Amino acid sequence: xxxxxxxxxxxxxxxxxxxxxxxxxxxxxxxxxxxxxxxxxxxxxxxxxxxxxxxxxxxxxxxxxxxxxxxxxxxxxxxxxxxxxxxxxxxxxxxxxxxxxxxxxxxxxxxxxxxxxxxxxxxxxxxxxxxxxxxxxxxxxxxxxxxxxxxxxxxxxxxxxxxxxx
DNA sequence: GCCAACGTTGGC
DNA sequence: GCCAACGTTGGC
Numbered sequence: 001x002x003x004x005x006x007x008x009x010x011x012x013x014x015x016x017x018x019x020x021x022x023x024x025x026x027x028x029x030x031x032x033x034x035x036x037x038x039x040x041x042x043x044x045x046x047x048x049x050x051x052x053x054x055x056x057x058x059x060x061x062x063x064x065x066x067x068x069x070x071x072x073x074x075x076x077x078x079x080x081x082x083x084x085x086x087x088x089x090x091x092x093x094x095x096x097x098x099x100x101x102x103x104x105x106x107x108x109x110x111x112x113x114x115x116x117x118x119x120x121x122x123x124x125x126x127x128x129x130x131x132x133x134x135x136x137x138x139x140x141x142x143x144x145x146x147x148x149x150x151x152x153x154x155x156x157x158x159x160x161x162x163x164x165x166x
Numbered sequence: 167g168c169c170a171a172c173g174t175t176g177g178c
Numbered sequence: 179g180c181c182a183a184c185g186t187t188g189g190c
Contacts, residue, residue, distance in 0.1 A: 019176090044174095045185075068176050126177080144183045146175050 014055065015157040017063040017074070017140055018114070019148045027064045027076045027119060036116040037081055041089045042097040044109060048149040052112050053084040055151070062114060063152060063160055065140065066123070073125035074160050082113035120164030134159055 018040065020026065030038050043049050060080040066072060086107035089095040102108035129135045139150040152160075 021176090047185095072177075146184065148175085 014057065014060045015063070015152040015154060016051070016056070016060060016080075017065050017138070017150045017152050018078070019065045019067045019140075021068045022066045023069065026066065027078075027116065030064070030078060030114065031116045031119070033116075037113050039082075039087075039111045040114050041087045041111045043087070043111065043148060044097065044099065045148065048147055049110055051149045051151065053110055056080050056084065056112055058083070061117070061157060063157065071123050071125065073123045073128065074120065074164060075123050076119040076164070077117040077161065077166070078114045079117050080112055081115045084110040084112050087111040118166060120161075120166060122165055124160050124163045128163065129160070132159070132163070 022028075025038070030036065040052070043052065058080055062078040062080065063074045064076045064078050065074050086104070087097070087102075087109040088104075089097040090099045090102035090107065090109040091104055092098055097109075099108060126140065129138060130141050135141070135156055138152065138156055139145045139147065
C-alpha cells in the first residue's frame with residue numbers, strides 16, 4: 001500500500017520552468033534537434049541538478065524560457081523524456097562546461113532529455129508575468145532568483161500557456 | 167564552520 | 179556593459 005502510494009505520487013505530473021539563453025540553445029534549436037529532443041546539459045548548480053535528479057519525472061511539462069536576450073520570456077512548452085543521467089560535458093575538456101571535479105567514475109553533474117512540444121504563438125514576456133497578478137508567486141519574478149530550473153505549479157503553467165496562445 | 171574573495175547569472 | 183544578488187571556494 002505504501003509502495004503503491006509512493007508510486008502514484010511519483011507519477012503525478014509536475015511542471016517546470018527551464019531557462020536558456022537563445023544564443024546558446026533556443027527553442028528553435030530544440031525543435032530542429034534529432035527527434036526534437038536534446039539533453040539539457042551544462043547545469044552547474046546543485047539545486048537545479050537536484051530538481052532533475054530527485055523531482056523530475058517522465059512526461060513532466062516544461063515552460064521553455066529565453067533569458068539574456070532581446071525578448072525575455074516563455075516561448076513554448078517542452079516535456080521531460082528521460083530520467084537524470086550523467087552530464088558527459090562535465091568531463092569533456094573541450095566543453096565550456098568542463099568540470100575537473102566530475103568524472104565518469106564519480107559524476108557530479110546530471111542532465112535530462114527534453115522534447116519539444118509546442119511553440120507559443122507569442123512570447124509571454126517577463127514583464128507580462130510581472131504584470132499578471134496570478135503569476136506573482138512564480139520564482140522567475142522573485143528578486144534575486146537565478147535558478148535555471150524552477151518548479152511551477154499547475155495553475156501557473158496553464159495561465160502562462162493561455163497567455164502564450166495555447 | 168566562518169566568511170571574504172571571487173565568479174556567474176541575468177535583467178536592465 | 180553595468181551591477182545586484184547569489185553560489186562556490188578556500189584559507190584560517
